[in-house]
Amino acid sequence: MSGNQSRADSVQSRRVTWEGCSVLLDINDGDRLVFSRLTENSTLKIGKKNYSLRPLIGCPFGSLFQVEYGAEGSKLSRLLESAEVSNIQENGDYQPVEEHRDNRELVDNNKAQSLSGEDIEELRRQGATGDKIIEALIANSATFEKKTAFSQEKYRLKKQKKYAPRVLLRRPVARSICETYFTKYPARIGFMRVDTLSLLLSMANVAANSDILVVDMVGGLLTGAVAERMGGSGYVCNMYLESSPYPMDIVRMFNFSDEICKRIVRTSLSDLCSVQNDPSEQMGHDVSVTANASDEQMCSHETLTEPAVMEEIAPPSQNEISKCKIPKAGDKASQETIDLWKANGFSSLIVAAPELDTWNTVKDLMPHLSHSAPFAIYHQYLQPLATCMHNLQIEKMAVGLQISEPWLREYQVLPSRTHPCMQMSAFGGYILSGVKICNPEST
Amino acid sequence: MLALDTSKKLSFNKLIADGDLVIVYERHDTMKAVNVCEGSVFQNRFGVFKHSDWIGKPFGSKVYSNKSGYVYLLAPSPELWTLVLSHRTQILYIADISFVIMYLEIVPGCLVLESGTGSGSLTTSLARAVAPIGHVYTFDFHEQRAASAREDFERTGVSSMVTVGVRDIQGNGFPDELCGMADAMFLDLPQPWLVIASAAKMLKPDGTLCSFSPCIEQVQRSCEALRMNFTDIRTFEVLLRTYEVREVKNDSMQGHGGSPSQQPPCKRRQTNEGSNKQESISSTIMARPSAEARGHTGYLTFARLKCSA
Ligand SMILES: C[S@@+](CC[C@H](N)C(=O)[O-])C[C@H]1O[C@@H](n2cnc3c(N)ncnc32)[C@H](O)[C@@H]1O
Numbered sequence: 001m002s003g004n005q006s007r008a009d010s011v012q013s014r015r016v017t018w019e020g021c022s023v024l025l026d027i028n029d030g031d032r033l034v035f036s037r038l039t040e041n042s043t044l045k046i047g048k049k050n051y052s053l054r055p056l057i058g059c060p061f062g063s064l065f066q067v068e069y070g071a072e073g074s075k076l077s078r079l080l081e082s083a084e085v086s087n088i089q090e091n092g093d094y095q096p097v098e099e100h101r102d103n104r105e106l107v108d109n110n111k112a113q114s115l116s117g118e119d120i121e122e123l124r125r126q127g128a129t130g131d132k133i134i135e136a137l138i139a140n141s142a143t144f145e146k147k148t149a150f151s152q153e154k155y156r157l158k159k160q161k162k163y164a165p166r167v168l169l170r171r172p173v174a175r176s177i178c179e180t181y182f183t184k185y186p187a188r189i190g191f192m193r194v195d196t197l198s199l200l201l202s203m204a205n206v207a208a209n210s211d212i213l214v215v216d217m218v219g220g221l222l223t224g225a226v227a228e229r230m231g232g233s234g235y236v237c238n239m240y241l242e243s244s245p246y247p248m249d250i251v252r253m254f255n256f257s258d259e260i261c262k263r264i265v266r267t268s269l270s271d272l273c274s275v276q277n278d279p280s281e282q283m284g285h286d287v288s289v290t291a292n293a294s295d296e297q298m299c300s301h302e303t304l305t306e307p308a309v310m311e312e313i314a315p316p317s318q319n320e321i322s323k324c325k326i327p328k329a330g331d332k333a334s335q336e337t338i339d340l341w342k343a344n345g346f347s348s349l350i351v352a353a354p355e356l357d358t359w360n361t362v363k364d365l366m367p368h369l370s371h372s373a374p375f376a377i378y379h380q381y382l383q384p385l386a387t388c389m390h391n392l393q394i395e396k397m398a399v400g401l402q403i404s405e406p407w408l409r410e411y412q413v414l415p416s417r418t419h420p421c422m423q424m425s426a427f428g429g430y431i432l433s434g435v436k437i438c439n440p441e442s443t
Numbered sequence: 444m445l446a447l448d449t450s451k452k453l454s455f456n457k458l459i460a461d462g463d464l465v466i467v468y469e470r471h472d473t474m475k476a477v478n479v480c481e482g483s484v485f486q487n488r489f490g491v492f493k494h495s496d497w498i499g500k501p502f503g504s505k506v507y508s509n510k511s512g513y514v515y516l517l518a519p520s521p522e523l524w525t526l527v528l529s530h531r532t533q534i535l536y537i538a539d540i541s542f543v544i545m546y547l548e549i550v551p552g553c554l555v556l557e558s559g560t561g562s563g564s565l566t567t568s569l570a571r572a573v574a575p576i577g578h579v580y581t582f583d584f585h586e587q588r589a590a591s592a593r594e595d596f597e598r599t600g601v602s603s604m605v606t607v608g609v610r611d612i613q614g615n616g617f618p619d620e621l622c623g624m625a626d627a628m629f630l631d632l633p634q635p636w637l638v639i640a641s642a643a644k645m646l647k648p649d650g651t652l653c654s655f656s657p658c659i660e661q662v663q664r665s666c667e668a669l670r671m672n673f674t675d676i677r678t679f680e681v682l683l684r685t686y687e688v689r690e691v692k693n694d695s696m697q698g699h700g701g702s703p704s705q706q707p708p709c710k711r712r713q714t715n716e717g718s719n720k721q722e723s724i725s726s727t728i729m730a731r732p733s734a735e736a737r738g739h740t741g742y743l744t745f746a747r748l749k750c751s752a
Contacts, residue, residue, distance in 0.1 A: 015647060015648070015649060060648055060649060060750050061649050061750075062648060062649030062674075062747060062748075062749070062750035063750050064750075080751065171548070171649070173548050173550075174545060174548075175545050175546055175548055194542075194545060194546075195538070195541070195542050195545075195681055197545065198541040198542050198544065198545035198546075199537070199538065199541045199683075201541065201544075201545070202521070202522060202537060202540065202541040202544070202568065203522060203537070203541075205520040205521070205522065205571075207445055207446070207571045207572075207574060208445070208446070208551050208574045208575045209445075209446040209574075209575065210446060228550055229550065229551070229572065230551065231550055231551025231552060231575075231576075232551075233551070233575065234446075347446075371501040371502050371503030371504070372501070372502035372503035372516075372517050372518040373503075374520060374522070382686065382730050383728075383730070385730075386686070386688045386728050386729070386730040387728050389688050390688055390690060390728045399468055399471070399515055399517075400468065400471050400517075401471070402471065402685055403685065403686040403688065403730065404683045404684065404685050404686070405683070405684045405685075405686070405732075406538060406681065406682070406683055406684075407681070407682045407683070407684060408542075408679060408680070408681050409679065409680045410677060410678065410679050411662070411678040411679070411680070411742065413662055413663060413666040413676075413678050413744070414666075415663075415667070418659060418662075418663060430686075435468075435503070435517055436503060437503045437504075437505065437515055438500075438501055438503040438504045438505065
């Protein structure tokens with residue numbers, strides 16, 4: 001209720017789409033998930049047809065769209081509240097009636113449906129909506145009446161997905177982005193599940209006005225999630241330990257404002273270490289040379305990886321990007337900022353670098369943390385974390401050390417039919433967490 | 444606990460001062476919140492610690508007692524606070540808390556409603572997530588608990604982000620002034636289904652709601668109530684399994700009795716250096732799940748308010 005609320009709204013929690021914004025499209029209740037950017041010309045392919053995404057511009061996130069047939073062919077049009085039916089989960093008055101029917105008399109022989117493909121085409125030509133077609137299919141199904149209420153619902157849903165597909169407009173935020181990648185391309189985010197990501201953020205005390213050191217080899221998911229929690233204050237320092245920065249394309253899926261993008265910066269470990277013990281003028285020269293070299297590599301790295309990273313996740317074309325001015329994240333950290341980090345240390349560290357040696361990475365980075373800074377190290381294998389924990393203990397670098405493995409189970413909750421979901425993710429990664437302590441002997 | 448003043452944000456390395464809240468760390472399962480007070484002392488089984496010895500030291504320091512026992516002085520964070528706060532009720536722990544904040548999509552600037560406040564374990568993390576410009580309105584019908592929570596929020600330095608109200612939320616719903624303003628809502632109440640109608644009024648369209656309930660019957664009723672105005676209704680259980688790590692010496696010389704794993708691992712380097720022993724001693728670091736774990740906390744049911752035009 002503060003006067004600042006409006007600023008916050010304009011910054012991040014925008015709830016209505018705009019031209020150029022990044023969206024997550026959920027097609028037919030999670031059957032397909034597609035990241036897209038809303039422009040005059042962007043389209044979405046459903047079945048064999050491309051649909052313009054223009055109708056989605058200016059709509060609130062959370063809106064539902066359905067393919068509708070009209071005079072000028074089919075298009076996506078927004079479904080309003082009253083039309084939202086025929087979905088088990090959304091059907092408010094679905095009662096736990098005592099079921100008297102069962103499926104002992106159901107025979108599966110393809111003869112149940114008397115409506116042919118041609119009949120359906122004919123209905124379409126006459127301008128029948130998707131919903132009408134579904135009604136017709138039900139009316140012409142010999143078995144529908146005999147089905148249990150539950151199977152009737154399933155039948156309806158199946159036909160709806162085919163003849164009147166729906167698109168849910170979702171906000172791309174850390175939660176939905178992580179879930180989408182975890183479902184579609186888990187390897188690209190190092191198999192990091194959303195509950196694991198959420199733990200990394202709290203274990204590392206990610207908050208406004210902090211300076212978080214991040215080693216992100218999970219495509220930018222971690223960097224983006226941290227930046228989202230800081231809301232344009234403090235810094236996310238995306239650090240690379242080798243010669244070139246790691247790709248962070250996923251950051252562009254978030255709708256980050258300029259302010260937030262400016263807070264996502266990159267540094268190499270050598271830049272951070274370079275002047276540490278020796279602030280001579282000679283060094284200054286060296287630093288600028290490495291800076292140029294790494295800038296170049298940063299570009300080539302991105303162009304190299306981009307086409308491979310996106311399939312369903314359509315990348316915006318180059319002119320689309322320039323037209324809607326997507327702010328760019330990941331500039332090189334200024335010398336001034338680096339100097340401040342050198343003087344004060346980072347307030348916490350998060351590492352998700354399956355390809356690096358965990359202990360060596362942590363050992364190199366610990367000196368750059370301020371005293372009492374919490375840290376969280378992610379890995380998909382247990383052993384590197386066990387070794388790292390053991391060494392941190394021996395070297396007396398940290399306390400409160402713990403390796404945890406999150407476990408997440410979803411439930412189906414329905415009248416008289418509540419149980420854990422049949423499918424679950426059996427593994428979402430391991431985390432080593434702890435708090436750095438002052439160690440006068442070692443520094 | 445939170446760096447709300449930007450001018451101070453880079454002074455995290457600041458030294459412990461009179462009046463500061465510190466977390467006194469003995470072991471991972473023995474910690475205590477202490478306000479530093481010149482002239483005062485801290486006592487535990489390792490002896491007596493003078494606060495005056497602490498002042499001027501950096502956070503993260505090891506400090507000694509009169510009997511050369513030691514503890515570490517850590518900077519407070521919501522995670523550490525959850526481990527040391529005084530339990531006036533059941534509280535939420537890190538796994539549930541982290542998941543709730545991520546799944547409710549809470550970011551800086553959000554307006555969040557919560558009931559009941561309880562011991563304020565979740566509230567402290569909510570405050571961190573909405574800082575520096577958002578706000579948490581939290582309600583409990585228990586006057587004493589609300590007052591204690593307010594004191595705690597002062598002590599941990601999150602009070603500017605949090606307003607604690609005394610109100611029967613199941614009986615009266617959330618206050619009308621907050622209608623249509625909430626980005627997210629969290630309920631930890633015995634009969635959450637009584638509050639769903641009010642939740643629908645308070646939330647912005649597509650706003651997120653979470654209800655935490657220990658029992659499946661509560662979940663069942665809440666979900667039934669949610670189906671009317673909410674969508675994307677999903678119920679989860681989140682748990683953490685922790686691991687024990689130890690170094691095991693593989694002594695290729697046979698006939699050595701005893702329990703090798705009991706040896707303090709740090710000795711290894713020196714003995715190898717001195718090398719009276721053969722090189723045949725190698726060691727392996729092994730991990731296994733801890734034998735005891737929390738088996739259930741509660742079910743987390745999430746939903747989003749439907750977007751009607
Ligand atoms: C389990 S505690 C909440 C713990 C909290 N989530 C935490 O992490 O510390 C539940 C609280 O709800 C409060 N409560 C119960 N019924 C209520 C009602 N009708 N209105 C407001 N608060 C209520 C109780 O007083 C209690 O403090």
